Amino acid sequence: MRIGLAALSPARRTTLMRSDAVQRLLAFAALIAIILIFSLLSPNFLQFDNVVGILIATAVNGILALGVTFVIISGSIDLSIGTVMTLSSVMTAVFITEWHAPVPVGILAGVSTGALAGIVNGTLVAKLKIPSFIATLGMLNVAKGLALVVSGLKPIYFNDTPDFNRAAMGSVIGGVIPGLDIPNVVLVLFGCALVASLILTTTVLGRFTFALGSNEEAARLSGVNVVGWKIAVFTLAGIFSGIAGVLIGARLNSAQPSLGQGYELDAIAAAVIGGTSLSGGEGSILGTVIGAFIISTLTNGLRILSVPQEWQTVVTGGIVILAVYLDIVRRRQQQ
Amino acid sequence: MSSRSMRVFVALGAAMALLVGACGGQPATTGGASASTSAKLFIPMISKGFQHQFWQAVRQGAEKAAAQYNVTITFEGPENESQVDKQIEMLQAAINKKPNALCFAALDSKAAIPLLQKLKDQNIPVIGFDSGVDSDIPVATAATDNIAAAAAAADKMASLIGMSGDVAIVAHDQTSRTGIDRVKGFTDQIKSKYPNIKIVSTQYGGGDQLKSTDITKAILQANPNLKGVFGANEGSAIGVLNGVKESGKSGKVVVIGYDSGQQQMDAIRSGEEAGAITQDPIGIGFKSVEAAWKVLNKQSVPKNIDTGFHWYDKTNIDAPDIAALLYK
Numbered sequence: 001m002r003i004g005l006a007a008l009s010p011a012r013r014t015t016l017m018r019s020d021a022v023q024r025l026l027a028f029a030a031l032i033a034i035i036l037i038f039s040l041l042s043p044n045f046l047q048f049d050n051v052v053g054i055l056i057a058t059a060v061n062g063i064l065a066l067g068v069t070f071v072i073i074s075g076s077i078d079l080s081i082g083t084v085m086t087l088s089s090v091m092t093a094v095f096i097t098e099w100h101a102p103v104p105v106g107i108l109a110g111v112s113t114g115a116l117a118g119i120v121n122g123t124l125v126a127k128l129k130i131p132s133f134i135a136t137l138g139m140l141n142v143a144k145g146l147a148l149v150v151s152g153l154k155p156i157y158f159n160d161t162p163d164f165n166r167a168a169m170g171s172v173i174g175g176v177i178p179g180l181d182i183p184n185v186v187l188v189l190f191g192c193a194l195v196a197s198l199i200l201t202t203t204v205l206g207r208f209t210f211a212l213g214s215n216e217e218a219a220r221l222s223g224v225n226v227v228g229w230k231i232a233v234f235t236l237a238g239i240f241s242g243i244a245g246v247l248i249g250a251r252l253n254s255a256q257p258s259l260g261q262g263y264e265l266d267a268i269a270a271a272v273i274g275g276t277s278l279s280g281g282e283g284s285i286l287g288t289v290i291g292a293f294i295i296s297t298l299t300n301g302l303r304i305l306s307v308p309q310e311w312q313t314v315v316t317g318g319i320v321i322l323a324v325y326l327d328i329v330r331r332r333q334q335q
Numbered sequence: 336m337s338s339r340s341m342r343v344f345v346a347l348g349a350a351m352a353l354l355v356g357a358c359g360g361q362p363a364t365t366g367g368a369s370a371s372t373s374a375k376l377f378i379p380m381i382s383k384g385f386q387h388q389f390w391q392a393v394r395q396g397a398e399k400a401a402a403q404y405n406v407t408i409t410f411e412g413p414e415n416e417s418q419v420d421k422q423i424e425m426l427q428a429a430i431n432k433k434p435n436a437l438c439f440a441a442l443d444s445k446a447a448i449p450l451l452q453k454l455k456d457q458n459i460p461v462i463g464f465d466s467g468v469d470s471d472i473p474v475a476t477a478a479t480d481n482i483a484a485a486a487a488a489a490d491k492m493a494s495l496i497g498m499s500g501d502v503a504i505v506a507h508d509q510t511s512r513t514g515i516d517r518v519k520g521f522t523d524q525i526k527s528k529y530p531n532i533k534i535v536s537t538q539y540g541g542g543d544q545l546k547s548t549d550i551t552k553a554i555l556q557a558n559p560n561l562k563g564v565f566g567a568n569e570g571s572a573i574g575v576l577n578g579v580k581e582s583g584k585s586g587k588v589v590v591i592g593y594d595s596g597q598q599q600m601d602a603i604r605s606g607e608e609a610g611a612i613t614q615d616p617i618g619i620g621f622k623s624v625e626a627a628w629k630v631l632n633k634q635s636v637p638k639n640i641d642t643g644f645h646w647y648d649k650t651n652i653d654a655p656d657i658a659a660l661l662y663k
Binding site: 053154155253 | 388536
């Protein structure tokens with residue numbers, strides 16, 4: 001039975017790859033177009049500092065989007081990634097600042113918190129059969145509340161451990177090549193993207209992520225442990241939320257317990273713009289990364305042009321609708 | 336299968352019931368105390384938030400007054416300043432508990448008028464606090480004059496940048512009273528008194544530290560000659576500080592903030608931030624409960640209780656009168 005699915009899946013995946021590739025190409029072309037337009041409109045846009053600024057601004061949302069991409073491809077949704085990120089950053093802060101744990105232990109605590117939340121999400125969805133929309137909506141609130149409870153409603157600062165901020169905002173590349181001061185958070189983003197891409201395209205977990213999203217029943221009938229792999233997918237998303245939590249803590253030099261809600265929507269938007277289908281079974285990490293860059297580049301450009309806030313929101317929303325519409329048109333043409 | 340999901344539902348239902356019980360339990364006992372006409376007066380406070388440091392300081396002041404005047408208070412508020420509907424629900428719930436008086440900081444005064452009218456009809460005095468309530472119903476309002484405070488920030492900005500150049504504002508939002516008043520106070524003062532200073536950009540980050548950081552970086556990128564940035568609340572100011580720091584412009588751009596909190600205080604001590612306007616959040620909480628008590632005891636209170644604001648910087652941050660107003 002297992003062999004049956006494995007035999008079926010490469011053929012299926014090659015066609016998927018091809019249709020994905022079109023959307024990725026479209027998204028990439030859109031990103032280039034956005035960059036060109038802003039470069040023409042403002043001389044301050046295409047400068048080294050600003051490009052680095054965009055890279056940094058993409059890190060948190062991009063990493064959240066990586067995790068949610070897996071969940072969406074598997075045919076579920078995870079609304080809790082934003083507040084789980086917050087809870088993770090608070091846990092990191094509690095370990096480092098209040099319990100004086102070494103920085104690496106604190107980072108591990110943050111990432112583990114994310115993983116734990118993911119395991120709970122996965123169990124609720126796969127074992128208790130609660131629809132993922134509802135289960136993760138519940139987790140959104142649980143994590144938000146716990147972040148406030150654990151932090152005592154106060155931001156926790158990393159003032160005693162300047163290394164923590166430096167690890168994220170310092171530049172290893174700048175140390176090797178003077179002048180090329182790209183902060184380490186950007187490396188973390190690309191490192192995570194690379195790992196996510198490898199998991200999705202070369203491992204069993206990746207193959208079953210697609211299998212769950214394309215046809216869960218068929219996967220079950222061919223002997224796939226649906227419950228186990230679903231939990232694994234949510235756990236992976238939780239781990240990425242945990243990493244994002246550590247990064248946001250490092251960048252703000254503090255764990256801010258009251259932010260986080262709404263971040264999940266930007267992450268989902270990044271995945272969708274990048275060609276991940278909300279009905280499951282389709283998507284790619286490269287697409288999601290491009291999607292995240294489209295959002296951050298657009299936001300940055302509109303801010304540089306001092307476009308009023310209310311219009312910035314309208315434009316970003318419009319882009320998401322346009323991206324999904326293009327995706328639907330493309331699909332229809334293929335059929 | 337179905338019996339299993341049934342069990343899950345029963346378990347969920349039980350959990351919900353517990354939660355509701357837990358949530359409803361505490362206020363119910365306080366309400367009971369007031370209903371049983373025991374000596375202790377019951378004064379619920381509905382604020383504009385609870386999880387920000389500022390509101391915790393207001394609450395602290397209110398609790399101090401409650402202890403001093405021997406009254407029972409509750410303190411609650413929605414999670415952010417756009418949740419007008421949640422605040423109205425809280426107000427309704429508070430009225431249902433039959434309070435002796437009620438302190439209220441409206442997110443949207445007009446939305447609350449029907450409920451406030453109900454309070455008036457029942458002869459329950461309403462005290463406004465922070466941004467207050469824009470109507471005749473409150474018998475008194477304890478608040479900061481945000482327009483005057485932001486104008487004072489503009490004066491400081493002008494003198495710190497040498498009376499000319501470009502500045503920008505990063506504010507929390509453009510619909511709440513404090514957001515509107517602070518942007519207006521700062522902008523009007525610059526426009527009317529300092530013709531050589533130009534506000535090149537006013538943007539809003541929702542008080543979210545990360546968003547405000549990226550906004551500040553974009554503004555600095557678009558305006559390389561920028562001389563100063565005004566962060567109009569605590570979250571905005573922290574974002575401005577981060578953004579200036581990440582752009583490598585610490586010390587080159589004058590940062591002026593609002594309210595306090597550990598991060599701003601550290602930045603002011605180190606010189607990264609020139610200074611900030613502090614309100615008196617503890618005083619706001621204290622004076623609103625005090626006013627409620629006075630009204631209930633037939634003492635006179637002024638219609639507008641100005642709780643004041645102060646400029647603080649490196650030189651006076653540790654002075655006793657300022658230090659008492661700052662929260663960490």
